Amino acid sequence: MRDKLEISNLDELYEAILCLETLEECRLFFKDLCTVPELKSFSQRFQVARMLTDKHVYSDIVKETGASTATISRVNRSLSYDGSGGYNIVFDRLEKKKDSGK
Structure with missing residues (x-):
């Protein structure tokens, strides 16, 4: 069960990344995330x-x-x-x- 949850959470993260539209948005998001x-x-x-x-x-x-x-x-x-x-x-x-x- 845990593996499915982790994969689901990763997919949500990937979808969030795909929402970024500019280099600056990407910088801001990854600065917050990492x-x-x-x-x-x-x-x-x-x-x-x-x-x-x-x-x-x-x-x-x-x-x-x-x-x-x-x-x-x-x-x-x-x-x-x-x-x-x-x-x-x-x-x-x-x-x-x-x-x-x-």
């Missing part, structure tokens, strides 16, 4: 994923992001095992947005 270390951790994993997608090697990623090799490996598994996962969806959409000039 601690500074949590936001730094999210940002670091995102940058690691970006660098892995751009074919950077682990040593360069460690140097640039400060991420541990364990974090880099975890992110790499997410990218490798599920090519249609969340990182790839976001990177594809960001690239399309950049190409369209928005």
Whole structure:
């Protein structure tokens, strides 16, 4: 029963995020929702994923992001095992947005 409740609560959170319309709204919401270390951790994993997608090697990623090799490996598994996962969806959409000039 607890797992269903946790999933339901996550879905409610995801729906809340989807309601955000601007970068500023997103900043405000995540500032309220997360601690500074949590936001730094999210940002670091995102940058690691970006660098892995751009074919950077682990040593360069460690140097640039400060991420541990364990974090880099975890992110790499997410990218490798599920090519249609969340990182790839976001990177594809960001690239399309950049190409369209928005």
